[in-house]
Amino acid sequence: MxxxxxxxxxxxxxxxxxxxxxxxxxxxxxxxxxxxxxxxxASLLRPSDPGANGAGPERVAGGSSGASGEPSAEPSVEPTGCLEGDIGITASTAHDTHGPAENPVLVMTIENQGKFDCNVNVGTSQQDFSVMSGKDRIFATSDCVQDPTDTEITIKPGASETARFTWTRVRSAPGCKSVTAKPRPGWYGFTAKLGELTSETTQFELK
Known part of the structure; x- marks a missing residue:
């Protein structure tokens, strides 16, 4: 088998x-x-991204936030035209009393009394140094200004600029017309103007 x-x-x-x-x-x-x-x-358990709904990062107190949510430096502010009340004008003279051969030096002080830098036109197109004797208009630089110019400067808060003019004891008239009369000894008032701003009048003496 x-x-x-x-x-x-x-x-x-x-x-x-x-x-x-x-x-x-x-x-x-x-x-x-x-x-x-x-x-x-894990994606279901993860907290929702605040940036996903367009809300953006949370703003931090005391400054603007950047893309990372950290405070970023405040943008610099460019100086602008001075606001009403920011600029103060003061009139003064180098001396209170001036001898017969001494020409008064008229001083205009322009001060930024605001809280921010601002630009102001201090050109000859804006300045005016005027002298009065009582109500008698004696002299003004605006009577005979030639080729007026615009000069814009930036003045910081609390800072000031000065403009000076030496008055040679002559009289003037609008349109720069000839005036032969001479100012006499006595007290005079000086007023400074810058555009639409006008200072208080200060007194000085000619001997």
């Missing part, structure tokens, strides 16, 4: 490698699914 041949059920080495590769691929796919699920859950 012939002996029956028994076939081996053990997989071959090629089949074993295929099965092992399939198991590794399945493990990689499962790990990827778990990682994707973990990222999705």
């Amino acid at each position: 012939a002996q029956k041949q028994v076939r081996s059920t053990r997989p071959s080495a090629r089949v074993y490698r295929r099965r092992r590769l399939a198991v590794l691929i399945a493990m990689v796919v499962v790990a990827g699914l778990l990682l994707w699920a973990g990222i999705g859950i």
Whole structure:
């Protein structure tokens, strides 16, 4: 009687490698699914980004905030035209009393009494040094100003600029008409003007 041949059920080495590769691929796919699920859950639990709805970073007290939410330096402010009440005009003379051969030096002081830098026109087109004797108009620089100019300067808060004019004891008239009369000894009043601003009158003496 012939002996029956028994076939081996053990997989071959090629089949074993295929099965092992399939198991590794399945493990990689499962790990990827778990990682994707973990990222999705974390995004749901994460606080919402305040910038996502257009609200932007929270402003910090005491300064404007930049893109990082940190305070940024305040922008520099360019000087502008002086506001009403910012500029004060004062009239004075170098001396109170002047001898017969001494010409008075008239002084206009322009002070920024505001809180910010501002630009002011101090050109000859704006200045006027006028001298009065009682109600008698003696002299004014605006009578004979030639080629008036505009000169704009920046004055800081609390700072001042001065303009000086030496009066040679002559009379003047509008339109720079010739006047032969000479001022006599006595007390005179000097008033300074800058544009629409007018100082208080200061007194000085001619001998």
